[in-house]
Amino acid sequence: MEIEQLIWEYGQGRRDFSRLELQHASVIQENLDESDLSRSNLEWANLSGVSLCRAKLNYCDLSHACLMSARFGESQLVGADLSHCDLSWVDFSGAQMAGANLSEATLKQTRLFNANLRGALLSGATLQGVDLSGANLSRADLTGADLSGVDLSGANLSRADLTGADLRGATLTNVNLYKADLNQSQLRNSDLEGTFFQGANLSRANLKGANLARAIMKEVNLSLINLSEINLRAITLSNRINLTGACLKGAILQGAVLKNANLDYAVLQRAVMVNVNLQSANLIDASLRGADLRNANFRNSHISSINLSETIMPDGSVHP
Numbered sequence: 044m045e046i047e048q049l050i051w052e053y054g055q056g057r058r059d060f061s062r063l064e065l066q067h068a069s070v071i072q073e074n075l076d077e078s079d080l081s082r083s084n085l086e087w088a089n090l091s092g093v094s095l096c097r098a099k100l101n102y103c104d105l106s107h108a109c110l111m112s113a114r115f116g117e118s119q120l121v122g123a124d125l126s127h128c129d130l131s132w133v134d135f136s137g138a139q140m141a142g143a144n145l146s147e148a149t150l151k152q153t154r155l156f157n158a159n160l161r162g163a164l165l166s167g168a169t170l171q172g173v174d175l176s177g178a179n180l181s182r183a184d185l186t187g188a189d190l191s192g193v194d195l196s197g198a199n200l201s202r203a204d205l206t207g208a209d210l211r212g213a214t215l216t217n218v219n220l221y222k223a224d225l226n227q228s229q230l231r232n233s234d235l236e237g238t239f240f241q242g243a244n245l246s247r248a249n250l251k252g253a254n255l256a257r258a259i260m261k262e263v264n265l266s267l268i269n270l271s272e273i274n275l276r277a278i279t280l281s282n283r284i285n286l287t288g289a290c291l292k293g294a295i296l297q298g299a300v301l302k303n304a305n306l307d308y309a310v311l312q313r314a315v316m317v318n319v320n321l322q323s324a325n326l327i328d329a330s331l332r333g334a335d336l337r338n339a340n341f342r343n344s345h346i347s348s349i350n351l352s353e354t355i356m357p358d359g360s361v362h363p
Contacts, residue, residue: 046070
């Protein structure tokens with residue numbers, strides 16, 4: 044079918060256009076709302092500015108297509124191939140995109156508010172300035188993705204693979220990161236307040252300057268992590284938290300719960316640890332030089348060979 048015929052038949056009321064072959068087609072600024080283009084081939088097509096709200100594009104091949112400023116609000120794109128697409132300024136709000144392939148796609152200022160991207164492939168995608176607030180990204184592949192400055196507030200990233208992802212300056216408040224893999228990810232200066240990290244892997248991640256106030260971390264791997272200048276006020280880090288060798292220079296840990304935590308060889312120089320609960324924690328060979336430990340609870344802690352030079356002790360005295 045030629046594109047002109049499709050537009051004419053749409054104007055006559057037809058909506059079922061599934062399994063069409065429209066490679067390299069050019070459809071600009073047309074209204075095709077509620078169309079069914081499932082399993083159609085639109086590879087390399089130009090769909091700039093097209094409105095496909097509430098449309099069905101399940102398992103559609105849109106790879107390498109130009110979709111700039113197109114509208115897909117509440118559309119169905121389950122299993123669709125959007126790899127290598129230009130998705131700049133596209134609106135996918137409320138779209139169903141489970142299992143979709145967006146690898147190597149450009150998503151500049153793309154709107155994915157409340158979109159369902161469960162199990163989607165986004166490896167290597169550029170998502171700068173994208174609105175992913177409230178999106179479902181559970182089990183999504185985001186390895187090496189550029190998510191710097193992205194709004195992910197309230198999103199579901201449970202079991203997502205974020206290995207090596209760039210999340211610098213991103214907003215991740217109240218995000219679900221249950222068993223997510225954040226190995227070697229960049230989270231510098233990101234906002235993670237109130238985020239749920241149970242079972243997450245943050246090994247070798249960079250969290251320098253991040254805000255983790257009120258975050259919940261249980262059974263999390265934080266070994267060899269950079270947490271310097273971080274805000275961990277009132278955080279819960281209990282239940283076998285692993286902070287072996289972590290860098291927490293200048294971190295704000297006021298009121299944090301670190302019961303049973305492993306802080307062996309951790310660097311806590313100049314950390315603010317007022318009212319911290321370190322009951323039964325391991326601090327062997329840790330450096331607490333210049334830290335503020337006023338009213339800290341070290342009951343049953345293992346604290347051999349630690350550096351306490353110039354440290355403010357729990358009773359308020361300064362260690363020589």
